[in-house]
Amino acid sequence: MCGDCYGASAGGAAEARAAGAGGRRKRGCVGTALALVALAAAAAVAVLEGTAGGVSYVGDGWLHECAKWDADGGACSCPTSSAPAWKEKEEERVVLADPDVAVRVALGLTVDAPRGRLLIVYAYRIPRFGYSAVAAYELTSWCRLFLTRLDGPGDSTLADDVVVDDEGNAYVTDAKGNKIWKVSPEGEPLSVIKNATFSQRPGWINNLVGLNGIVYHPSGYLLVIHTSGGDLFKVDPKTRSVRVVEVKGSLKAGDGLALLSPARLWSPPACRLVESDDDWETAAVTGRYVGPAHRIGSSATVKDGDVYINHIIGFGLGKKTHVISKAAFAPL
Numbered sequence: 001m002c003g004d005c006y007g008a009s010a011g012g013a014a015e016a017r018a019a020g021a022g023g024r025r026k027r028g029c030v031g032t033a034l035a036l037v038a039l040a041a042a043a044a045v046a047v048l049e050g051t052a053g054g055v056s057y058v059g060d061g062w063l064h065e066c067a068k069w070d071a072d073g074g075a076c077s078c079p080t081s082s083a084p085a086w087k088e089k090e091e092e093r094v095v096l097a098d099p100d101v102a103v104r105v106a107l108g109l110t111v112d113a114p115r116g117r118l119l120i121v122y123a124y125r126i127p128r129f130g131y132s133a134v135a136a137y138e139l140t141s142w143c144r145l146f147l148t149r150l151d152g153p154g155d156s157t158l159a160d161d162v163v164v165d166d167e168g169n170a171y172v173t174d175a176k177g178n179k180i181w182k183v184s185p186e187g188e189p190l191s192v193i194k195n196a197t198f199s200q201r202p203g204w205i206n207n208l209v210g211l212n213g214i215v216y217h218p219s220g221y222l223l224v225i226h227t228s229g230g231d232l233f234k235v236d237p238k239t240r241s242v243r244v245v246e247v248k249g250s251l252k253a254g255d256g257l258a259l260l261s262p263a264r265l266w267s268p269p270a271c272r273l274v275e276s277d278d279d280w281e282t283a284a285v286t287g288r289y290v291g292p293a294h295r296i297g298s299s300a301t302v303k304d305g306d307v308y309i310n311h312i313i314g315f316g317l318g319k320k321t322h323v324i325s326k327a328a329f330a331p332l
């Protein structure tokens with residue numbers, strides 16, 4: 001999972017607004033408040049390229065849940081409550097701050113490159129489970145395309161991560177209710193994928209955090225990790241069939257996933273490389289990356305064939321230093 005990203009005001013949002021304000025205001029260009037941070041394009045490229053180990057930058061917030069590489073924009077994006085971009089000491093700058101979700105936290109995000117959009121999941125800070133939503137923003141203007149509430153009245157949910165399929169449908173995991181919401185490219189809630197198979201193991205300790213990281217496989221199915229139980233599921237969104245992938249090795253505490261290739265998956269925070277040679281009927285943990293020991297990996301992203309790991313907690317007095325490190329795998 002998914003800590004939260006803490007809410008704060010965003011100083012640098014004016015720049016992002018300026019970029020969006022000239023165009024058609026769809027349903028509200030984003031204003032000030034909380035949300036997402038994109039690391040300025042050119043600078044982020046320079047930094048990623050310039051340091052073999054990845055990127056480190058400073059900002060105001062403690063918790064940064066997720067970072068994704070945006071190949072077209074050349075920007076790396078991560079959600080948080082306050083501000084990123086890169087300056088001398090690689091300072092963060094807020095480029096997107098949506099006032100409609102100001103008291104929530106941003107969790108998983110995904111770049112939907114074919115449609116030039118960024119999707120972000122929002123929820124309340126734990127331990128409140130009364131709000132789950134997914135929003136989409138235009139990458140060029142940061143205008144919001146939709147903000148869709150996912151939970152119903154009285155539901156106990158925690159929207160956690162999101163991925164899109166080839167047609168632009170979004171799939172959002174519910175780490176509390178163990179289900180997957182499907183949302184159309186226009187933001188309409190379409191269906192909910194629920195299955196008893198998602199709750200493999202009894203006991204609260206095995207269900208503290210449920211469905212979490214999710215990826216869309218090019219063969220047309222979803223791979224989803226259950227954090228506390230450590231189970232990996234293969235889900236066909238068309239038939240809604242759910243299978244447990246038989247994994248050799250442990251995936252306990254698995255968080256945001258990244259698909260390195262159709263047969264290779266990366267799972268933080270224990271930094272495991274998982275491989276399958278039979279289209280994810282079975283798989284094995286084959287490699288491990290040892291990152292900064294005092295930091296916790298929470299999401300992974302792929303840039304030019306390399307995996308970069310976002311670490312959730314920043315350190316420091318005053319400004320917090322955050323690290324997105326390049327993973328070099330050691331075979332097990």
Ligand SMILES: *[C@@H]1O[C@H](CO)[C@@H](O)[C@H](O)[C@H]1NC(C)=O
Nearest residue numbers: 194195196197240241242243
């Ligand atoms: C759950 O998945 C199993 C196995 O794929 C399938 O047979 C069953 O119909 C599914 N249940 C629901 C409620 O969709």
